[in-house]
Amino acid sequence: MGDILSKYDILGAFWVTIQLSLLAAIGALVLGTIVAILRVSPVGVLRFIGTSYVNIFRNTPLTLLMVFSILGISFILGISLSQDLSRNAYWWAAIVLSVYHAAFVCEALRSGVNTIPTGQAEAARSIGLTFNQSLTEVLLPQAFRGAIAPLGSVLIALIKNTTVAAVILGTSEAAGLLAQITENEGASLPTFFLFALGFVILTLPLGILFTNLSRRLAVKR
Amino acid sequence: MKTRRIGAIAAGAALALTLAACGSDSGGGSGSGGGDSKGLKIGIKFDQPGMGLKKGSDFTGMDVDVAKYVAKKLGTDEGNITWVQAPSAQRETLISTGQVDMIVATYSITDTRKEKVSFAGPYFIAGQDLLVRADDSSITGPDSLKGKKLCSVTGSTSAQNVLKKVPGVNLQEFGTYSECVAALASGSIDALTTDDTILAGYAAQEQYKGKLKVVGKPFSTENYGIGLKKGDTALCGKITDAIKSMISDGSWQKAVDSNLGPAGYKPGEGNPPTPAACS
Numbered sequence: 001m002g003d004i005l006s007k008y009d010i011l012g013a014f015w016v017t018i019q020l021s022l023l024a025a026i027g028a029l030v031l032g033t034i035v036a037i038l039r040v041s042p043v044g045v046l047r048f049i050g051t052s053y054v055n056i057f058r059n060t061p062l063t064l065l066m067v068f069s070i071l072g073i074s075f076i077l078g079i080s081l082s083q084d085l086s087r088n089a090y091w092w093a094a095i096v097l098s099v100y101h102a103a104f105v106c107e108a109l110r111s112g113v114n115t116i117p118t119g120q121a122e123a124a125r126s127i128g129l130t131f132n133q134s135l136t137e138v139l140l141p142q143a144f145r146g147a148i149a150p151l152g153s154v155l156i157a158l159i160k161n162t163t164v165a166a167v168i169l170g171t172s173e174a175a176g177l178l179a180q181i182t183e184n185e186g187a188s189l190p191t192f193f194l195f196a197l198g199f200v201i202l203t204l205p206l207g208i209l210f211t212n213l214s215r216r217l218a219v220k221r
Numbered sequence: 222m223k224t225r226r227i228g229a230i231a232a233g234a235a236l237a238l239t240l241a242a243c244g245s246d247s248g249g250g251s252g253s254g255g256g257d258s259k260g261l262k263i264g265i266k267f268d269q270p271g272m273g274l275k276k277g278s279d280f281t282g283m284d285v286d287v288a289k290y291v292a293k294k295l296g297t298d299e300g301n302i303t304w305v306q307a308p309s310a311q312r313e314t315l316i317s318t319g320q321v322d323m324i325v326a327t328y329s330i331t332d333t334r335k336e337k338v339s340f341a342g343p344y345f346i347a348g349q350d351l352l353v354r355a356d357d358s359s360i361t362g363p364d365s366l367k368g369k370k371l372c373s374v375t376g377s378t379s380a381q382n383v384l385k386k387v388p389g390v391n392l393q394e395f396g397t398y399s400e401c402v403a404a405l406a407s408g409s410i411d412a413l414t415t416d417d418t419i420l421a422g423y424a425a426q427e428q429y430k431g432k433l434k435v436v437g438k439p440f441s442t443e444n445y446g447i448g449l450k451k452g453d454t455a456l457c458g459k460i461t462d463a464i465k466s467m468i469s470d471g472s473w474q475k476a477v478d479s480n481l482g483p484a485g486y487k488p489g490e491g492n493p494p495t496p497a498a499c500s
Contacts, residue, residue, distance in 0.1 A: 063396075070393070071400060075409030085370060085393040170394030171376050179310065180376030186313040186337050 004181060004191060013177040014198050020094055020162045020173065021202075025155055027098025032105025033140075039106060040113055040139070042131060050106070058103040062164045065096045070168045086170055093165035093173075097158060104154045112147030113139055115219070145217040152210025156203045174198060261297045263288045264307030264315050264324035264448075268397065271422020271480050272327050280304055283418065284445075286476035287344050287467065288325040291447065294463035309377075313337045316448055323460070324448035327416060329378070339453060340446035341460035341499065344467070345477075346491040348439025349379050350417035352405065352424060355434045360412050362438040366390050369411040372401035379415040382441055398423065406432055416443050421486035430483070439489050457499035468493040 004010075038050030057065075069092040073079050081091040116139060124134035144151075163175035171180045178195050185191070265284050266273035273284040285304075292302050307315055307326045315321045316338045327347070330340045353360045360369060366387045373380035375394040383390060393410060395401055402423050404410040413420065417439055424433045447460055467473045473493055481488075 067395070067400060070395075071404060071409075075404050076407060083391075085391050089393065166375050167396035168394070169375075170380070170392065176375045176394070178376075180381065182310045183376050183378055184381075185333055187310055 013174045016173045021159045023094040024097030028101035031102035035106040036109035054103045069096050089168045101158045108147045108150035112143035115146040149214040260301040262303045262321045264305045264321040266326045267306045283480040284325045290467045291463040328448050329443040330446040338448045341457045342446035343444035343494045344464045345445040346494050347416040347418045347443040349441040350439045351436040352413040352420040372410045372413045421481040425483040454499045461496045464496045
């Protein structure tokens with residue numbers, strides 16, 4: 001066990017996992033909010049675009065999206081983000097994770113919007129607020145507060161899903177390094193548990209934090 | 222309400238049945254210990270053309286032929302062999318938990334692995350090599366990889382090796398070799414590196430025939446052995462004899478020619494190998 005810790009840069013691998021999680025969390029939050037706005041907008045075409053986005057990306061396996069980003073987009077369409085192949089894979093992994101989880105963020109936010117009584121939206125329009133104003137002043141702030149708990153679940157799922165990036169990313173991230181250690185040292189339970197523990201350390205505090213937040217920020221009605 | 226309850230019972234019963242089916246399946250096979258004349262459970266790769274490939278219900282490849290020959294010498298007919306998929310990461314576990322009697326799956330004999338399992342063989346000596354497009358003459362070996370795009374499998378020994386040999390090489394790692402081969406054929410990647418046997422298997426595949434070639438300058442030595450439960454010297458001895466007779470009676474050469482030959486692959490130096498004594 002000790003020599004595995006000294007021979008392999010496990011902390012470094014988890015640092016890449018954290019980087020990917022942060023990048024993808026920010027990307028997914030921004031993109032997911034936009035898609036959620038599309039889905040609740042009064043314009044039919046925009047609603048259709050939002051619904052299509054969610055249905056396409058929520059129902060496509062993440063592994064497939066990952067491989068497609070490199071084999072399809074990067075290699076065949078030639079859209080590379082870096083000349084260095086592993087750097088290219090890193091950025092694509094972050095993008096794919098963002099795009100995929102944006103669909104889930106969107107649905108979490110929409111459930112948040114649905115917790116707001118329709119009367120509020122009607123009241124906002126009747127006092128003369130535009131759609132944009134009622135969205136930013138009335139709906140979204142409450143939607144975020146109502147959606148804290150499901151957003152936390154999405155974030156935790158995202159952190160664990162970074163392991164899927166191993167199919168394009170190589171050994172720089174936790175799951176890839178685990179594959180390398182298994183290849184060299186043989187499969188062993190202690191190593192496996194060590195990596196599992198790493199993810200528990202990353203996700204468990206987040207779960208507690210989001211549960212607390214959801215309780216404190218809940219909109220009292 | 223009633224229909225729903227009946228549905229739930231039916232679902233539960235179906236689940237129990239499938240579970241029972243699984244249970245009896247593994248139970249039936251577990252009676253056969255190593256070297257038993259009734260049946261053998263042999264772990265092979267299911268996804269490596271030329272070595273171990275599952276096509277429908279048929280299995281083909283060098284590893285499969287070796288396994289069949291060895292099984293015959295142990296007194297097991299082809300029909301009594303249960304083929305078990307043995308992905309690289311699970312090989313030691315499959316052996317130590319008794320889910321397979323032996324593993325013939327491009328299994329390189331290394332000291333780390335010897336601590337967990339015993340090996341018979343080697344039955345083949347492979348080496349790490351490069352697969353390139355047939356019209357590409359710029360890559361002649363690991364030294365000419367500077368500035369080229371290389372592909373291998375995440376965390377594999379080959380990937381680590383080449384990173385050590387050619388520091389800073391532009392390496393793309395995928396989950397399986399199939400993705401690398403696709404990228405190589407389409408021209409997005411310049412070379413794919415792993416054991417030459419696996420490369421030859423891909424080059425011999427119908428859709429890539431004539432498009433890809435193995436460079437033929439191996440830069441490592443991989444001794445493929447047959448993995449067994451640690452310390453089972455009796456079985457190891459029998460298998461070693463089987464490998465020896467396979468090499469001497471020409472079946473070994475036939476297996477190499479039919480599985481790896483179509484790509485113009487010739488076994489490298491040291492082949493056919495002399496199996497080591499069992500310890």
